[in-house]
Amino acid sequence: MNTSGHGTSGVGASRPDAGTSAGVLRANVVGETDMVQLLDAHGKRHEEATFGPYIDALDAQTVRGFYRDMATVRRFDTEATALQRQGELALWVPVVGQEAAQIGSGSAMRSADYAFPTYREHGVALTRGLDLADLLKLFRGISNGGWDPREKNFHLYTLVLAAQTLHAVGYAMGIQRDLIAEPATEPAAVMAYFGDGASSEGDVHESMVFAASYNAPVVFFCQNNNWAISVPFEVQSKIPLVNRAGGYGIPGIRVDGNDVLAVYAVTKWALDYARDGHGPVLIEASTYRVGAHTTADDPTKYRPNAEEEAWKAKDPLERMERYLRAEGLADDAFFEQVKNDDDELAAHVRSATLALGGADIRQKFATVYAEAHPLVAEELAWFENYQASFADAETPQGGAA
Amino acid sequence: MKTMTIARAINEGLRATLASDPKSFIMGEDIGALGGVYRVTEGLAAEFGGHRVMDTPLAESGIIGTAIGMALRGHRPICEIQFDGFVFPGFNQITTQLAKIHTRSDGQLSAPVVIRIPYGGGIGSIEHHSESPEALFAHTAGLRIITPSNANDAYWMIQQAVACKDPVIVFEPKRRYWLKGEVDTENSPGDPFKAHVLREGTDATIVAYGPLVPVALAAANAAAEDGHSVEVIDLRSISPIDFDTVEASVNKTGRLVVAHEAPIFGGIGGEIASRMSERCFYSLEAPAIRVGGFHMPYPVARVEEHYLPDIDRMLEALDRAFAY
Numbered sequence: 071m072n073t074s075g076h077g078t079s080g081v082g083a084s085r086p087d088a089g090t091s092a093g094v095l096r097a098n099v100v101g102e103t104d105m106v107q108l109l110d111a112h113g114k115r116h117e118e119a120t121f122g123p124y125i126d127a128l129d130a131q132t133v134r135g136f137y138r139d140m141a142t143v144r145r146f147d148t149e150a151t152a153l154q155r156q157g158e159l160a161l162w163v164p165v166v167g168q169e170a171a172q173i174g175s176g177s178a179m180r181s182a183d184y185a186f187p188t189y190r191e192h193g194v195a196l197t198r199g200l201d202l203a204d205l206l207k208l209f210r211g212i213s214n215g216g217w218d219p220r221e222k223n224f225h226l227y228t229l230v231l232a233a234q235t236l237h238a239v240g241y242a243m244g245i246q247r248d249l250i251a252e253p254a255t256e257p258a259a260v261m262a263y264f265g266d267g268a269s270s271e272g273d274v275h276e277s278m279v280f281a282a283s284y285n286a287p288v289v290f291f292c293q294n295n296n297w298a299i300s301v302p303f304e305v306q307s308k309i310p311l312v313n314r315a316g317g318y319g320i321p322g323i324r325v326d327g328n329d330v331l332a333v334y335a336v337t338k339w340a341l342d343y344a345r346d347g348h349g350p351v352l353i354e355a356s357t358y359r360v361g362a363h364t365t366a367d368d369p370t371k372y373r374p375n376a377e378e379e380a381w382k383a384k385d386p387l388e389r390m391e392r393y394l395r396a397e398g399l400a401d402d403a404f405f406e407q408v409k410n411d412d413d414e415l416a417a418h419v420r421s422a423t424l425a426l427g428g429a430d431i432r433q434k435f436a437t438v439y440a441e442a443h444p445l446v447a448e449e450l451a452w453f454e455n456y457q458a459s460f461a462d463a464e465t466p467q468g469g470a471a
Numbered sequence: 472m473k474t475m476t477i478a479r480a481i482n483e484g485l486r487a488t489l490a491s492d493p494k495s496f497i498m499g500e501d502i503g504a505l506g507g508v509y510r511v512t513e514g515l516a517a518e519f520g521g522h523r524v525m526d527t528p529l530a531e532s533g534i535i536g537t538a539i540g541m542a543l544r545g546h547r548p549i550c551e552i553q554f555d556g557f558v559f560p561g562f563n564q565i566t567t568q569l570a571k572i573h574t575r576s577d578g579q580l581s582a583p584v585v586i587r588i589p590y591g592g593g594i595g596s597i598e599h600h601s602e603s604p605e606a607l608f609a610h611t612a613g614l615r616i617i618t619p620s621n622a623n624d625a626y627w628m629i630q631q632a633v634a635c636k637d638p639v640i641v642f643e644p645k646r647r648y649w650l651k652g653e654v655d656t657e658n659s660p661g662d663p664f665k666a667h668v669l670r671e672g673t674d675a676t677i678v679a680y681g682p683l684v685p686v687a688l689a690a691a692n693a694a695a696e697d698g699h700s701v702e703v704i705d706l707r708s709i710s711p712i713d714f715d716t717v718e719a720s721v722n723k724t725g726r727l728v729v730a731h732e733a734p735i736f737g738g739i740g741g742e743i744a745s746r747m748s749e750r751c752f753y754s755l756e757a758p759a760i761r762v763g764g765f766h767m768p769y770p771v772a773r774v775e776e777h778y779l780p781d782i783d784r785m786l787e788a789l790d791r792a793f794a795y
């Protein structure tokens with residue numbers, strides 16, 4: 071039940087006609103170039119019957135906001151990369167190139183919806199209203215989290231690939247239970263983020279089996295950025311991942327992941343679909359990670375420069391800027407203001423990070439278990455005595471404890 | 472007091488939990504209409520409905536992973552893993568996700584998921600159906616692990632596991648599912664993480680848990696005929712371990728034998744022996760002796776009697792301890 075090679079016409083449509091011939095099967099495979107696009111690489115808007123109206127319904131400020139958020143997360147990324155290079159972060163996970171996929175999908179969520187990110191969803195975090203500086207606690211090595219997921223319904227980053235897709239489905243099943251137990255519960259859906267590399271993990275498969283079986287209100291949002299560290303997408307799948315949706319009996323939509331308007335529209339459609347009780351949807355956003363997987367790798371070792379250049383020509387920010395200018399939705403003053411605001415944000419992120427300081431291992435002792443645990447208590451007591459022994463040794467000399 | 476089997480006691484404990492906590496529910500493979508392969512959940516689906524006793528797709532990572540998500544939403548999942556050897560597809564979710572959520576969130580989140588795993592050998596089954604993987608989980612901080620050896624503990628421990636704010640694995644001694652015992656449904660035996668001294672003695676201590684507790688008691692009775700007074704401790708909790716109760720006993724008896732079905736190497740017995748050597752060095756009359764499985768995959772059923780610690784193996788260990 072994917073978009074079946076006909077743009078968006080297959081969304082919500084019934085199962086393809088029964089048939090086992092290779093021709094029928096091929097006809098239901100979404101092609102490499104076949105995806106929802108509302109804004110082309112030149113920034114020109116195209117009409118589209120199913121998803122176009124979602125954009126038509128937006129006011130100019132919201133549309134400008136998409137650009138603003140994409141620019142903000144890009145500037146944030148630059149600053150975080152610099153902090154890593156300066157030794158202030160242990161690692162950074164760049165997001166440059168994927169801003170449209172993240173801002174578009176994140177902006178489509180309502181506050182009651184809940185997002186389960188991977189470790190690269192900095193743009194989604196921005197749309198959820200997080201202080202981006204909090205994201206850096208993990209990468210600075212002072213916390214394994216850094217924020218309270220319940221405040222903005224944005225879960226902690228998950229470093230074990232695909233594990234969070236099951237948590238997302240379970241959370242969505244929990245929403246279903248809440249609606250049954252308490253009909254006044256606000257309907258909500260869950261976003262499960264993962265990448266093309268993670269799509270090969272068994273947990274993605276199991277999460278889709280569970281979601282389909284229980285009709286869970288979850289939207290699987292795959293950012294296919296074409297590279298799993300150094301391994302190209304072709305090693306994960308021979309065909310676009312969206313084609314897997316049909317195997318689970320759920321709708322699949324392939325979208326131009328560098329087109330923020332299209333991503334917003336298809337995600338909004340999918341979230342509404344899930345929230346309305348129709349079950350899960352798989353979205354594959356075709357995009358590209360322009361930089362490294364993390365600051366630890368070097369893309370020049372594994373991928374051709376020409377490919378990077380070709381994708382840079384599809385840059386989501388430049389495309390949106392052209393559109394906004396052409397439509398008269400934004401002028402020089404707007405872009406200047408965005409730049410100034412983003413520089414301010416970068417300065418905030420930098421100073422907040424440097425002010426984070428270190429971590430206290432006592433806090434780690436305190437959070438292993440929710441209830442008191444004798445082994446943890448015993449080891450903490452040993453540690454405190456051990457620490458105190460140094461203080462005792464130094465005190466007689468009047469040295470610093 | 473009611474007399475019931477361990478399987479029935481867990482069933483009654485689950486029933487009491489489902490009745491008292493509307494957020495609780497059971498999920499697993501074949502637990503609904505069939506009532507579980509060991510019938511531990513028999514009748515619960517009919518009584519509470521498929522929504523509270525949920526048959527899942529056949530996917531252990533899926534069971535644990537979705538249970539984590541549901542717990543994050545405030546629900547109380549009780550997962551059944553069908554057999555010990557089938558927990559490993561869910562191992563990743565248990566050890567890298569479930570165990571760490573509380574600490575990863577700096578204490579803000581918890582996932583109080585309960586995982587029931589029938590474990591241990593002695594049922595004449597085929598491979599992957601008779602394993603004792605408790606040490607693999609006990610090594611992971613963030614998990615709690617308990618194992619009942621009798622019907623009363625079985626009835627209460629499952630309820631206490633669900634009430635706990637931390638994730639709890641309940642290893643159920645499957646070859647004792649049909650062991651009958653008295654259950655006091657009015658008075659709880661107290662802290663599930665405390666060891667119980669089941670038999671007082673003065674000459675040596677046997678520490679056992681789960682399926683080997685009846686064996687340890689029988690060995691102590693046999694030793695008594697030879698004039699040895701052996702104390703028997705049912706550990707009950709594998710993580711945390713109630714070292715204080717073991718220490719008090721060893722300080723009294725001076726000799727320690729630790730018995731479990733899992734392989735000795737890297738097992739819980741080594742942990743207890745090591746701790747006691749630190750805590751009771753001047754009380755010990757003999758080195759702590761471990762009784763357990765061999766360093767091999769659980770063997771085929773036709774030879775498992777040679778693998779499983781029995782009364783004679785425990786008596787042999789006691790003899791070695793008394794020889795010092």
